[in-house]
Amino acid sequence: MKTFVIGDVHGCFFELQKLLDKIGPSSEDRIIFLGDLVDRGPGSPEVVGYIMNHPRTCMSVVGNHELKHIHNHWGTLDKGKPSRYFGKIYVEARQQFLDRGGRNGLPTYDEAVQFFRRLSLYLEIPEAILVHAGLDPHIRDVGRQKPEIVTGLGSSQKSLFKKNSVHGLFNWCLKYPEDAKPVIFGHLSAVDPAKKKHIHEQIRVRENLFPIDTSCSVGGHLTAVEIPCNGALPEHFRLHSVKAAKDYRT
């Protein structure tokens, strides 16, 4: 059995289909998404619908974007002031569900938000820890990590998510012990702004860190890590990417 871990899709269903065509998972394989499934791209309902409709092969952890939809839907965002943080990209994604959900196998907005509530904060498999945004490097037991750190939603410990000016990686990455279990994570737009190259193409600062949000929704790539077999070591993980059809901000 292979495991494929896919970074932040952000509503880019066209690119997700291209990536799935490229990696060609069998029905025995497993596909794990790193959250931030929705917002920005044109196909949020299609992305969520794909995962919901393949429960035997697909699963996902929760990202900060799913959490915003949950909090806004349940009126718990910013203590009853949803409009301040529930901005344009969220409203547009919700509208995609209202326009197309409930037909052709696509979830309604309510079904999608209920689905988001059942997503795990993190997943730990024998080969790696899978998390949307990050880990507190001082806490070894992933079960004791704070939800706002693993999902990237929340203002506490902002310093862990400051980008290092040399590598462009989050601060927590550089403090993550070199002998700790491999981490595959998203949330960080892993593109070197000067060279317009993805971090994973030019730098691997650590053998045990896999930043795979390669900015698909803004014209970058959608990236998957392939764990080729049970018990594979990180040096045998393989990266697969497809180029975004466009920058969906424009």
Ligand SMILES: [Mn+2]
């Ligand atoms: Mn994120």
